[in-house]
Amino acid sequence: xVDAGVSSRLRETxxxxxDEAARQRRHRRALEALEADNFxxxxxxxxxxSKLAPKFSDEASSFGPSxxxxxxxxxxxxxxxxxxxxxxxGSGAVGTLGGRLRRNFAALLEEELxxxxxxxxxxxxxxAATPYELAQVGPSRLPPRHFCAVCGLLGPHTCVVCGTRFCxxxxxxxxxxxxxxxxxx
Amino acid sequence: MSxxxxxxxxxxxxxxxxxxxxxxxxxxxxxxxxxxxxxxTRVFVGNELDECKDLSGLYYQLPFQKxxxxxxxxxxxxxxxxxxxxxxxxxxxEWQVIVTEPCINFSPVAEALDEVLFEEYGFKAVARLPAxxxxxxxxxxxxxxxxADHACLVLDCGYSFSxxxxxxxxxxxxxxxxxxxxxxxxxxxxxKEAISYRQLMVMDETHVMNQCKxxxxxxxxxxxxxxxxxxxxxxxxxxDSEAQERCQKLCCEYVLPDYAQHRRGFVRQLGSQKQxxxxxxxxxxxxxxxxxxxxxxxQEQTLRLGIERVxxxxxxxxxxxxxxxxxxxxxxxxxxxxxxxxxxQPLYTDAVVLAGGSCRFAGFANRLETExxxxxxxxxxxxxxxxxxxxxxxxxxxxxxxxxxDGALECYAVSRxxxxxxxxxxxxxxxxxxxxxxxxxxxxxx
Numbered sequence: 001x002v003d004a005g006v007s008s009r010l011r012e013t014x015x016x017x018x019d020e021a022a023r024q025r026r027h028r029r030a031l032e033a034l035e036a037d038n039f040x041x042x043x044x045x046x047x048x049x050s051k052l053a054p055k056f057s058d059e060a061s062s063f064g065p066s067x068x069x070x071x072x073x074x075x076x077x078x079x080x081x082x083x084x085x086x087x088x089x090g091s092g093a094v095g096t097l098g099g100r101l102r103r104n105f106a107a108l109l110e111e112e113l114x115x116x117x118x119x120x121x122x123x124x125x126x127x128a129a130t131p132y133e134l135a136q137v138g139p140s141r142l143p144p145r146h147f148c149a150v151c152g153l154l155g156p157h158t159c160v161v162c163g164t165r166f167c168x169x170x171x172x173x174x175x176x177x178x179x180x181x182x183x184x185x
Numbered sequence: 186m187s188x189x190x191x192x193x194x195x196x197x198x199x200x201x202x203x204x205x206x207x208x209x210x211x212x213x214x215x216x217x218x219x220x221x222x223x224x225x226t227r228v229f230v231g232n233e234l235d236e237c238k239d240l241s242g243l244y245y246q247l248p249f250q251k252x253x254x255x256x257x258x259x260x261x262x263x264x265x266x267x268x269x270x271x272x273x274x275x276x277x278x279e280w281q282v283i284v285t286e287p288c289i290n291f292s293p294v295a296e297a298l299d300e301v302l303f304e305e306y307g308f309k310a311v312a313r314l315p316a317x318x319x320x321x322x323x324x325x326x327x328x329x330x331x332x333a334d335h336a337c338l339v340l341d342c343g344y345s346f347s348x349x350x351x352x353x354x355x356x357x358x359x360x361x362x363x364x365x366x367x368x369x370x371x372x373x374x375x376x377k378e379a380i381s382y383r384q385l386m387v388m389d390e391t392h393v394m395n396q397c398k399x400x401x402x403x404x405x406x407x408x409x410x411x412x413x414x415x416x417x418x419x420x421x422x423x424x425d426s427e428a429q430e431r432c433q434k435l436c437c438e439y440v441l442p443d444y445a446q447h448r449r450g451f452v453r454q455l456g457s458q459k460q461x462x463x464x465x466x467x468x469x470x471x472x473x474x475x476x477x478x479x480x481x482x483x484q485e486q487t488l489r490l491g492i493e494r495v496x497x498x499x500x501x502x503x504x505x506x507x508x509x510x511x512x513x514x515x516x517x518x519x520x521x522x523x524x525x526x527x528x529x530q531p532l533y534t535d536a537v538v539l540a541g542g543s544c545r546f547a548g549f550a551n552r553l554e555t556e557x558x559x560x561x562x563x564x565x566x567x568x569x570x571x572x573x574x575x576x577x578x579x580x581x582x583x584x585x586x587x588x589x590x591d592g593a594l595e596c597y598a599v600s601r602x603x604x605x606x607x608x609x610x611x612x613x614x615x616x617x618x619x620x621x622x623x624x625x626x627x628x629x630x631x
Binding site: 030 | 251292377506511516517
């Protein structure tokens with residue numbers, strides 16, 4: 001079908017089939033990619049501030065490294081930030097505020113859990129779930145639909161190797177030729 | 186405190202909607218400090234992006250993470266940029282401000298917001314209110330319902346997530362908030378992935394694809410019928426007139442911006458000649474262009490859009506389409522409703538208020554009504570209400586609150602003097618659990 005001139009024994013040994021754990025990992029990575037703010041890395045990450053350039057603010061060093069977007073590549077240290085950005089946010093209070101609040105969302109959630117656990121009624125009430133967690137909706141009662149990765153219409157069939165859905169033989173051959181195990185979104 | 190010198194800032198993860206009470210609609214400022222690929226000398230704060238010549242490959246630095254304001258360095262830059270015209274008119278210490286927070290907020294985030302507003306900007310008074318609450322206020326005032334009789338369900342679909350919440354008599358019903366982690370960001374990323382996989386590598390082009398989503402996508406009244414029609418067209422089977430209509434509505438070209446002649450892409454309907462062949466060709470377009478990486482047609486780059494136009498907003502109703510194990514916004518509203526007292530439920534379904542930018546899709550209200558109608562008992566009245574642009578509803582609600590003759594804003598605003606006494610956060614009890622007293626002052630609600 002795909003490699004016509006190769007014996008089926010070689011084809012079988014060469015074929016790498018992803019197991020369930022690997023597929024779950026890929027799925028989780030795909031979900032994280034959906035939540036990312038940026039796909040690419042910081043385009044100014046390799047910017048070097050020339051030594052001859054005038055420095056506008058002495059407080060530049062108090063800002064620390066810039067925050068990276070969720071799932072994105074972390075930007076380098078503060079020297080790479082634009083001078084305009086430093087000069088614009090040069091107030092002392094915000095600097096300390098920025099330092100105090102420089103945390104990611106996971107840390108915020110952990111802190112909230114810890115705070116709730118310390119409240120007097122927490123141990124009595126049993127679960128110390130935060131309102132944030134309680135508000136999370138559960139799974140849908142409707143069955144999930146699966147779409148062909150190549151054309152976007154309904155995809156009832158699954159690729160044996162990677163688990164991607166396809167709808168017809170022509171879409172499957174396109175998937176095998178171009179994207180099987182090669183696509184990292 | 187008169188309402189005349191009030192600023193309303195709807196602080197969203199995607200856009201900041203800001204305006205003073207004297208304006209009739211807010212200014213939408215993108216809430217990001219953006220870096221351009223080819224401009225190494227500066228960053229673009231907020232709407233300075235309009236000055237950027239080439240909007241391809243933009244890198245966003247968002248102060249919000251997962252819908253919560255965590256990075257004040259970036260946010261201060263954007264707010265400074267937004268507040269400049271107002272600070273020039275009058276010093277900020279003479280303004281009072283209504284600012285929005287998410288339905289469920291964390292105390293460090295709320296404290297930081299209060300601290301910055303009072304100490305950095307020095308506002309005279311601050312009312313920190315959930316955006317959904319303001320949308321409920323807007324609904325109550327627009328429909329002229331008295332506050333004691335008002336009940337509504339608010340659906341706030343934003344950038345990071347969507348919330349469904351129930352409001353009664355101007356207060357949130359405790360335990361009624363439901364959050365679906367699908368918002369504008371997820372929709373844009375989904376569209377980017379679909380297009381990148383099938384046609385042209387656009388994973389870096391968040392800004393362009395966001396505009397494509399806004400211009401070309403709409404919510405289908407019947408997604409299954411659209412899928413069926415497109416499948417039949419792809420198999421070159423004969424189509425009946427209804428299926429033909431659906432295919433023609435879906436298949437289009439999206440002309441990408443070239444920043445020389447036009448800065449924003451636009452939808453181009455396929456020509457009327459040989460439309461049947463073009464409809465069929467569209468269904469195969471996806472993999473025809475895989476290797477052609479945007480070969481220019483007519484000296485321009487186009488995307489052929491088909492089922493993606495409806496499959497993208499469909500995520501709001503069925504997040505499981507993308508593998509997200511959550512229920513959609515319609516189901517979330519029903520879930521909220523099921524937690525309310527049964528004899529009061531019809532009061533809430535009569536007013537389902539839409540707010541937030543992701544509700545702006547054409548056909549959203551109709552689709553929500555269809556889905557809710559199918560889930561609710563026959564004798565429940567159902568009214569999906571949107572009093573204008575959904576993205577501006579929270580802002581307009583704030584404006585209505587500030588201008589209301591009964592001085593309701595006084596109940597919620599905390600003055601700088603009180604802040605200095607109590608310190609952040611301004612209210613130790615959050616608005617959720619307040620029984621009858623208002624936050625800030627102990628006046629009774631009218």
